Amino acid sequence: MGKFEFTSVFARELWLFLAFKESMGCAGASRIYYLRSFDAYCTEHNVRSFDQQAIEGWVRFKKSSQPGSSPSWMSYIRDFGRWMRTHENPDAYVLAESWKSEFYRSQPYLLSSKEVDAFFGSATDLQTTSPWRWQSVAFFGLMHSCGLRTCETRRLQPQDVDLTAGFINVLWSKGNRSRRLPLNDQIIAVLADCDKISRQQFGQHRSAFFVSSTAAPVALSTPGVMFNRIWNQAGLPLSLGGKLPHPYSFRHHFAYANIERWMAEGRDINAMMPYLSRYMGHATLDSTFYYIHTSPDFMDGYATLVQESQGMIPEVGFE
Known part of the structure; x- marks a missing residue:
């Protein structure tokens, strides 16, 4: 300070x-x-x-x-x-x-599947001498697969990532809320590779799971800089004067991709929203219903879904 x-x-x-x-x-x-x-x-x-x-x-x-x-x-x-x-x-x-209540959120940048694939293809071959050479896929892959906030990913400690049990602990995040999130086999393998190389480079007790070249925790601005470098290296276009992609776009993508998947599977979206809300660490369901608004396939049904959600919330079921 x-x-x-x-x-x-x-x-x-x-x-x-x-x-x-x-x-x-x-x-x-x-x-x-x-x-x-x-x-x-x-x-x-x-x-x-x-x-x-x-x-x-x-x-x-x-x-x-x-x-x-x-x-x-x-x-x-x-x-x-x-x-x-x-x-x-x-x-x-x-x-x-x-x-x-007087604040109206703008429409976020919605990543397409092709953009996501191209981004991670570029991340695997990132040309840099910094730790981002081996931790880019893990950092952004964790945001993509778990819908983490950028700051939550930056602040993860090695002891917060249990690759044997297959979960991460997101501690004291926004609003001083903590949560435990399960990991799928693919992201466990990616995180394990990243952790192995980082331990070889910086020893068994580094300051954070993701680090800088000096073994310090990742700085606030670095994920955005690295995201743009990977995006540009992939040859992905940037809209002139419009919405621009950034690391937080992976969190948006996680939310609306799950909503669209549940809709395609014929699930009751209202019943699933409390689970998504708890998983993403939202303080209220209003923050989660916002993602229905961001999903192009749900724009017309947004008002109906919100209205019908009243009184239909089941127990979340998380410990």
């Missing part, structure tokens, strides 16, 4: 929270920027209680100063509230999820 100060009554808690997030591999500059803004607001307005009036007052202030922006920054103050409630103040206010 850079050299800066917190000046509000919450200064100590803010430092402890950032240290906690950094220990979990979450050291983003955006979080620091918005929490410094919150700290300055509290100092200027003499806020001394972490209550609903104070938190929502700052949120309204930020919304008015940057109209039309994505509300993703609200997750930082919401996450801080959860941490405060757990560690410092059981009465701390946690920003309600309803504050995100």
Whole structure:
């Protein structure tokens, strides 16, 4: 973390929270920027209680100063509230999820099967001297086969990947939620090859499952850089002025490919959505139903599916 100060009554808690997030591999500059803004607001307005009036007052202030922006920054103050409630103040206010209701997600880039095949064909022959020469297929293959977020893949520790039992543990991800995901035989073999070479290169106790040339955890921007290099090496086109593919596109692809497969198999999509939601680590079913909207074959039935889903949710069945 850079050299800066917190000046509000919450200064100590803010430092402890950032240290906690950094220990979990979450050291983003955006979080620091918005929490410094919150700290300055509290100092200027003499806020001394972490209550609903104070938190929502700052949120309204930020919304008015940057109209039309994505509300993703609200997750930082919401996450801080959860941490405060757990560690410092059981009465701390946690920003309600309803504050995100005004945000409309854009249509993501939808990978085609041909693009996926061409991408991984290129990844197997990536021309680089860095660890991405042997870990590209494993990194992006894990995102593709398990629908992981990019940050979840970056933060995996060697002990989180159990190739004997065939699962990975995604710990303390978005919203401080954890989950265990099963792996198929193909991705187990790919991960095993990657792990074997990485152990030969960096020893038995490396800092993360996927690493940089210095054996450090993969930096925030690196997956995007490597994705673009593999995409370009494959000769895949890029849309001028339109939607562009990126690592997160594999997570989108995982979701809508499963939805389309279940539809082709004649399954009840409403009954399957809670399973997909739990697997992908979503906080609510709304986030999962969004992927019905992204799937071209489901656009017409989106409203009907959402309406019929009320009261039809079975037990998820995950431990």
